[in-house]
Amino acid sequence: MGLKVPYVTSYLSEHFADDEFGALQGYERRGGYQAAKKALREMTPEQVIELVKTSGLQGRGGAGFPTGMKWSFMPKDTPKPKYLVCNADESEPGSFKDRILLERGPHQLLEGILIGAWATGASRTFVYVRGEYAQPAAELQRAVDEAYAKGYLGRNVMRSGFQHDVLVVRGAGAYICGEETGLLESLEGKKGQPRKKPPFPAEYGAFGMPTTVNNVETFCHVPHIVSKGADWFRSFGTEKSPGSTIFGVSGHVVRPGLYELPLGTRLDEIVFEHAGGVPDGRKIKGVIPGGMSMPILPAGQLDVPMANEFLRERKTMLGTGGVMVMDETTCMVRVGCVIGWFFRDESCGQCTQCREGTGWIHKIMQRIERGAGTREDLDLLLDIASKMEGQTICAFADAAAWPVQGLLRHFREDFETHVRERKCPFPASFEL
Amino acid sequence: MVISAETRAKIETEIAKVPQKRGALLAALHLVQAELGHVSLETARELAELFELKPVDVQEVVTFYNMFYDRPQGRHHAYVCTNLPCSLRGARTLLKQLEAHLGVEAGETTADGRITLGHEECLGACAYAPMMRVDGVYHEDLDLAKAKQILDGLK
Ligand SMILES: Cc1cc2nc3c(=O)[nH]c(=O)nc-3n(C[C@H](O)[C@H](O)[C@H](O)COP(=O)(O)O)c2cc1C
Ligand code: SF4
């Protein structure tokens, strides 16, 4: 049974076991909103952007883009209103960190948003919360109401003359609305079909206005950077990937749950030391390190620091830090079936390669699992995956192709046995 | 008129919050469904009028999103998450057992109209698997006995 607050904490989740932290008073008693006051009263927007650049903070929504640089793309001299969007759509299978950040630390998020708004000159933030997160959205709304009542949002934020409004918006169940331009379409009340880029959101974003999109966790780091400095932030993590992150560990482990650890913490340390390893003395077979879109690693390759510069050498990435653990009973073709299913169902259908490719992957995975696959099917899977990469309007198609390539890179043997024996050779595997 | 005056007033409040009217469409659909259970053709027409859209624009949005329904549903909704972390911990086995318990297949509604049973993609509760979402509320760390008890308690 998983614990509902992180097992290991650092600065982001330090107070999450503490019920008062979610309320404005409790948050302020623990130093909350001091960073926003400092930014608004003592720093220029340029200084905030410079600080975030120096800190090396990278986006925690999956792509790892440098946050300070993204903020600097917002146009300075424009008559148009500028917007921020906080991406709280968290739907990447295996990810559940943003949920806890919303539920247990909504003011920490709002403070990060305020500082981001000051830095980019945004007059409004839309927080797009996935529709299923009714409870986290309610917690955030309560915090927003408190912040308005206290004068921390609205016409004259903290009596600085700066104006900022926050609107909590609910999605309605579509993975693709996590992709930032799919999200923008959804905000505008449309189908969440990603936009062709350029133009990028900084130029033409929500309702056509200059917009910056950041993940929930990304914003949550910002108050800590402003109050404690870039050097302090860089004392966590690796040189190229500074700071901590909240890893979500799920699947076949003794202690599934959340763990806030420095980037660069080794994957085997997370799985075995923190999460207690695989239960009942079974052996481990593979681990998906960063949410379903990221290629799997086999048991022999878990001695890798969880930071993109190291994960890339093993042809995978940090993604959202969703660590999914599979023990020796697991059939990797069944894993492929679950992955195939998901991406087929969630493709928005605009691009032929993605719509057709995800359909075929799904069909072929099912066929192999049933024992009706052929040797050619294995190469066909790889061929389809390679044609989906880098060809489409958004990165969803890549996200659907990578895990298939990962499974065949490390577990081809599982696929071949299915074909040879004309049945699934893993009777003890999880059921489909 | 199928959408009540009360819901219409709430929709107007939502519209006032966004820079362009259409930006409140998802919020309006959530409100309408809370009142009526699904978005019928008639409802879509009324919403289209409110939002100065074509009915097909509204219907397209309804069919795009998993949480909106264009046809009547059970009085209660029970969705078992069947994505990978949950499946690794027996979610698909649980879903099959619940199908047998209720005498329906996933996606169907019990004959008495009491429960629509279904599966859903990852709900952000992977460490607390298996889990299900019942009428919007998360139930986590389930086993068959607990899940049955929750469903049997629905009127
Ligand atoms: C298919 C797809 C789904 C995505 N889902 C999410 C999501 O649920 N949450 C999120 O923050 N970013 C998601 N992203 C990444 C966003 O497009 C975007 O890069 C991110 O929100 C930017 O924030 P960051 O720079 O703070 O990471 C997704 C991207 C793709 C291609
Ligand atoms: S890649 Fe797939 S999800 Fe992305 S826009 Fe194209 S069809 Fe839609």
Ligand code: FES
């Ligand atoms: S897989 Fe079920 S909640 Fe994530």
